Amino acid sequence: MEFLENESLYRGRYRILRRLGEGGSSVVYVASDMKTGGPVAIKHFKEDGYGLTKRGCERGESSQAFAGWDFEAELLRSIRHEAVPKLIEKYEDGFVMEYVPGNSLEKVLKKNGPFAEKKAVAIGLEVLSVLGALHEKKSPVIYRDLKPANIMLKPDGHAVLIDFGAARTYSDKAAEDTLNLGTKGFAAPEQYGSLGQTDVRTDIYCFGKTLLQMTGGRCSQELLMIIDKCTRPDRDDRFKNCREIEEALKEYPKKKLLRRGFEHLRLAAAAAIVALILSLGLANFDYVVSYASADAKDRVPAVKERLGWAGLRIKQELIKRSLWPFEEGELYLPEEVFEE
Secondary structure (H helix, E strand, C coil): CCCCCCCCEECCCEEEEEEEEECCCEEEEEEEECCCCCEEEEEEECCCCCCCCHHHHHCCCCCHHHHHHHHHHHHHHHCCCCCCCCEEEEECCEEEEECCCCEEHHHHHHHHCCCCHHHHHHHHHHHHHHHHHHHCCCCCEECCCCCHHHEEECCCCCEEECCCCCCEECCCCCCCCCCCCCCCCCCCHHHHCCCCCCCHHHHHHHHHHHHHHHHCCCCCHHHHHHHHHHCCCCHHHCCCCHHHHHHHHHHHHHHHHHHHHHHHHHHHHHHHHHHHHHHHHHHCHHHHHHHHHHHHHHHHHHHHHHHHHHHHHHHHHHHHCCCCCCCCCCCCCCHHHHCC
16 A cells, blocks of 8 residues: 655645554554644544545445445544544544654553553553443443553543444344454453454453553452452453453552551561560560579589590490400509499
8 A cells, every 4th residue: 555645735735744553454643633733643544444445435336345344434523532632534544633742551561561560550541431431332342452552641641542443232142253353461351252242351361461451460459359250261361341340449558558457457466476485585585594503403413424434434344345455553443333
């Protein structure tokens, strides 16, 4: 395909400034709106990205693929949420939307490493707000491709969800998704096919994986339990909706404080017991020392006497075996002395 050239005009109104990124079906540019003077983002579709050609678009031909990006544009039009880019205009070969300044969460994590737990949870709550808005529509929308690359962090630190190309409407009559979409490492088991269509719990799985990457796994056991419940292989074991996760994320700090309080109490109790034992030992120190001294006075002479007799017995045995040089005047004890 031919890329839109820098400084060229798109639809006679938007001056292309630079290319922001490229996906399998489209290219995203940042442009200047000649009418308002402000920046915008343009998602321009590749000629064959959705199975379309320019001629097909010009004739107004419809296809399942065409309906895919048309659905994305209309979804952006229908959502009124501060964390979703606003649709400005839709054309047959792409659409223009609000430009979101900042960097993707993926780039920030690669550059700075995992977030502190508190910050990761704050971003997670903002993402949940968007997912909840999608899931609670009259016809629930499943995002299906939640991952750090699709979350923008604005300069003020707030999160914006971008790229709704994989989103679909949930239908209780559908047996499976028409297309199996998702990203390896974040996609739920059911996104690989043969496990029924995706639903809100699919996004919950992807959310858990994203939250895990934001923390790098270095977080409290209470938060890890929430992540674990989000990412259970069987979707029936996961949270049922985003509201349940929001409640869990808002409540878990209290549980963490309570656990730490109990840990401090256990440590304090253990310290008190050790102190009591030491104090009892010090209180009876003089008695223990005097008892040991008296016992030593009784036992040491007896031990010395036994050692002396043992030495004499050894010497006597050596003399008998002519192994000890007997000198005149040296004491020689008869064997009867050693007999019991």
